[in-house]
Amino acid sequence: QVQLVESGGELVQAGGSLRLSCATSGGTFSTYAMGWFRQAPGKEREFVAAISYSGATTIYADSVKGRFTISRDNTKNTVYLQMDSLKPEDTAVYYCAARRISISTRSYEYIYWGQGTQVTVSS
Numbered sequence: 001q002v003q004l005v006e007s008g009g010e011l012v013q014a015g016g017s018l019r020l021s022c023a024t025s026g027g028t029f030s031t032y033a034m035g036w037f038r039q040a041p042g043k044e045r046e047f048v049a050a051i052s053y054s055g056a057t058t059i060y061a062d063s064v065k066g067r068f069t070i071s072r073d074n075t076k077n078t079v080y081l082q083m084d085s086l087k088p089e090d091t092a093v094y095y096c097a098a099r100r101i102s103i104s105t106r107s108y109e110y111i112y113w114g115q116g117t118q119v120t121v122s123s
Contacts, residue, residue: 001026001027001112002024002025002026002027002032002098002111002112003024003025003026003112004022004023004024004096004097004098004112004113004114005022005023005024005114005115006020006021006022006094006095006096006114006115006116006117007020007021007022007023007117008020008021008117009093009094009117009118009119009120010118010119010120011120011121011122012086012119012120012121012122013086013121013122014086014087014088014121014122014123015085015086016086016121017082017083017084017085017086018083018086018119019080019081019082019083020036020080020081020083020094020096020117020119021078021079021080022034022036022078022079022080022081022096022114023076023077023078024077024078024079024098025077027098027112029074029077030053030054030074031053031100031101032053032098032099032100032101032112033050033051033052033053033098033099033100033101033102033103033104034050034051034070034072034079034096034097034098035047035048035049035050035051035096035097035098035099035103035104035105035107035110036048036049036050036070036079036081036094036095036096036097037094037095037096037097037107038090038092038093038094038095038119039092039093039095039116040089040091040092040093043092045095045107046061047061047105047106047107048060048061048064048068048081048094049061049064049068049069049070049081050070050103050104050105051070051071051072051079051103052102052103053101053103055071055072055074057103058070059103059105061105063089064083064090067083067084067085067086068081068082068083068084069081069082069084070082079096081094081096083119086119086121087121088121088122088123089121090119090121091119091120091121092119093116093117093118093119094116094117094118094119095113095114095115095116096113096114097110097111097112097113097114098110098111098112099111099112
């Protein structure tokens with residue numbers, strides 16, 4: 001059973017930066033593609049970014065492209081989401097998720113999920 005624990009969410013002003021971390025345990029991290037998703041109040045969960053098991057391939061939602069960067073450290077079993085130039089519309093609970101091997105933008109294809117971390121961007 002893979003466990004994921006997100007951290008790094010907090011209140012930040014528009015234009016600021018945050019780095020989210022997702023620490024994993026209980027599985028072979030280097031065989032999992034990882035994704036970040038977010039859910040704002042009253043909205044459906046949406047894809048943010050994903051990274052392949054090797055780190056060679058990344059995918060971003062159009063809304064965050066050029067502002068967010070996903071990365072991973074397979075020696076630390078951790079995936080990161082660097083968020084720059086934050087906007088109030090980035091306010092949401094951010095979740096990391098894991099699935100075997102293949103990278104995906106679809107939330108239903110991810111097997112393991114963290115509990116989420118709150119990011120609030122004030123205007």
